[in-house]
Amino acid sequence: MFKLFATCPRGLEALLAEDLAAAGASDIRIVASGVACKGGWETIYRTNLNSRIATRLMMQLSFGKYQKEEDIYKQARRIDWPRHFDVARTIRVYVTAIKSPLKSLEFITLRIKDAVCDVFRDHCDERPSVDTREPDVRIHAFLTAEDCTLYLDTTGAPLYQRGYRQKTVDAPLKENLAAGILRLAGWQPGTVLLDPMCGSGTFLLEAAQQVYNIAPGARRSFAFEKLKGFDAQQWQRMKSAAQQAERKPSGAPTLFGRDASPSAYRAALANLDRAGLLPAVDLAQGDILEAAPPATPGLMVCNPPYGERLEELDDLLLFYPKLGAALKQKYAGWTCYFLTADPAMQKGIGLKPSKKTPLFNGALECRLFEIKMVAGFNRRKKPGEGDGAAEEASEK
Structure with a gap:
C-alpha cells in the first residue's frame, strides 16, 4: 500500500473522494485542492484510467521537517530512487510551496535533482538525465512553513488532458x-x-x-508505465475491459x-x-x-x-x-x-x-x-x- 495524494480543481474535492473510493482507495481524507488516501497499484491504475475529476495522482515517498535547503537535500538523498525507476529514465523536479521561509524554489529544485543523481551514482555509477519538456519521471516536492513532502507522479501530463481537444478558444474550461x-x-x-x-x-x-x-x-499514456513495479499485463487487462465496455449511442442526440x-x-x-x-x-x-x-x-x-x-x-x-x-x-x-x-x-x-x-x-x-x-x-x-x-x- 502506498500513501497517495490526488489533486483537483478547488471545490471538487468531495467528488474526487468519490472517484478514489470507487478505485479502491482507503483512509480517504479531503484537504484543500486534493484528497489524501492509501492504495496499491490497482488503485493507481483505476484512478488514472477512470477519474474524471482528478488532475494528477502522486505517490508519497518521504515526509520530513526542514529549516534550510540542505535539510531537503538530505531528505531526498535518503530515498532509494533506483527502487522506483531505472537510471535510463529522464527526470524533472517540480517544487511548490506555501509559506516556505526559503528564498529560492529554483535552488531547492536543483538540490533535489542533485540528491536523486547522487543516489544513482552511488548505486550504479550513472545518473539520470534531465528533460524539462517530456520527462519519463516527474518528482514533486511540496513545502509548507516547516514540512517537505516528496512525491513520484503516477500521472504525467495532467489528467484533464484527455487526448482529444486540439482546437481551443479564449478562456477554455479544463x-x-x-x-x-x-x-x-x-x-x-x-x-x-x-x-x-x-x-x-x-x-x-x-x-x-x-x-x-x-x-x-483510455486514449492516453501515463507516468506509472515508466516506474518499477508497473504490471503491464494487469494494466492491459484493465484497459481492455474498459474498451470493451464502451458503447455506441442510438437514436437522436x-x-x-x-x-x-x-x-x-x-x-x-x-x-x-x-x-x-x-x-x-x-x-x-x-x-x-x-x-x-x-x-x-x-x-x-x-x-x-x-x-x-x-x-x-x-x-x-x-x-x-x-x-x-x-x-x-x-x-x-x-x-x-x-x-x-x-x-x-x-x-x-x-x-x-x-x-x-x-x-x-x-x-x-x-x-x-x-x-x-x-x-x-x-x-x-x-x-x-x-x-x-x-x-x-x-x-x-
Missing part, C-alpha cells in the same frame, strides 16, 4: 472542471443537455464520453451545443469529430438570445463570458439582462447552471439562484449558479415588493 460541473448538476447520460455558449465544446466532449461510456484515460461565434462552432466541431464523438451531439451555430430551445426541457450548462473574454464591462452589463429575459421567455422547465467569476452576473441576469457553489477555474474564483426556470416564478420584484430576499442565495 475538462475535469467541466466534468465536475456536470456531476454537481446531476446530469446523467440520456438526459437532455444544452450548452448554448459551447466554445470549443468541453462540456459536450465530457458528456459525450459518458454517453459512449469511454473512460477518460440528447446533447446540444450552440455558439454565436463561427470560430467557436468550428473549434467544437473539429474537437468532437477528432474524438469520434460528433454523432452524439447536435451542434449548430446559434445565439442564445435569439434561438429557440433545441429540445424539451432538460439541463443547461454554460461558461458564459465574465470579463476574461469580453474586455468591455459595458458589453456584459448589457448582455446579462438580455440573457435573463431569453431564459424567462424560452426556457421554462429547464434547470440552468452558469459558471461565472463576475459578481455582477447575478444581479444583472435578474434571476434567483437556488444554489451558489464556490469553484475555481484555475486561480480564478468562480460561482456555479443553479437557476430553476419555473414558469412565472423567476421574475424581478417591483420596487417595494417584498424585502429583496429574492436577490440572495445561500453559499453551498
Whole structure:
C-alpha cells in the first residue's frame, strides 16, 4: 500500500473522494485542492484510467521537517530512487510551496535533482538525465512553513488532458472542471443537455464520453508505465475491459451545443469529430438570445463570458439582462447552471439562484449558479415588493 495524494480543481474535492473510493482507495481524507488516501497499484491504475475529476495522482515517498535547503537535500538523498525507476529514465523536479521561509524554489529544485543523481551514482555509477519538456519521471516536492513532502507522479501530463481537444478558444474550461460541473448538476447520460455558449465544446466532449461510456484515460499514456513495479499485463487487462465496455449511442442526440461565434462552432466541431464523438451531439451555430430551445426541457450548462473574454464591462452589463429575459421567455422547465467569476452576473441576469457553489477555474474564483426556470416564478420584484430576499442565495 502506498500513501497517495490526488489533486483537483478547488471545490471538487468531495467528488474526487468519490472517484478514489470507487478505485479502491482507503483512509480517504479531503484537504484543500486534493484528497489524501492509501492504495496499491490497482488503485493507481483505476484512478488514472477512470477519474474524471482528478488532475494528477502522486505517490508519497518521504515526509520530513526542514529549516534550510540542505535539510531537503538530505531528505531526498535518503530515498532509494533506483527502487522506483531505472537510471535510463529522464527526470524533472517540480517544487511548490506555501509559506516556505526559503528564498529560492529554483535552488531547492536543483538540490533535489542533485540528491536523486547522487543516489544513482552511488548505486550504479550513472545518473539520470534531465528533460524539462517530456520527462519519463516527474518528482514533486511540496513545502509548507516547516514540512517537505516528496512525491513520484503516477500521472504525467495532467489528467484533464484527455487526448482529444486540439482546437481551443479564449478562456477554455479544463475538462475535469467541466466534468465536475456536470456531476454537481446531476446530469446523467440520456438526459437532455444544452450548452448554448459551447466554445470549443468541453462540456459536450465530457458528456459525450459518458454517453459512449469511454473512460477518460483510455486514449492516453501515463507516468506509472515508466516506474518499477508497473504490471503491464494487469494494466492491459484493465484497459481492455474498459474498451470493451464502451458503447455506441442510438437514436437522436440528447446533447446540444450552440455558439454565436463561427470560430467557436468550428473549434467544437473539429474537437468532437477528432474524438469520434460528433454523432452524439447536435451542434449548430446559434445565439442564445435569439434561438429557440433545441429540445424539451432538460439541463443547461454554460461558461458564459465574465470579463476574461469580453474586455468591455459595458458589453456584459448589457448582455446579462438580455440573457435573463431569453431564459424567462424560452426556457421554462429547464434547470440552468452558469459558471461565472463576475459578481455582477447575478444581479444583472435578474434571476434567483437556488444554489451558489464556490469553484475555481484555475486561480480564478468562480460561482456555479443553479437557476430553476419555473414558469412565472423567476421574475424581478417591483420596487417595494417584498424585502429583496429574492436577490440572495445561500453559499453551498
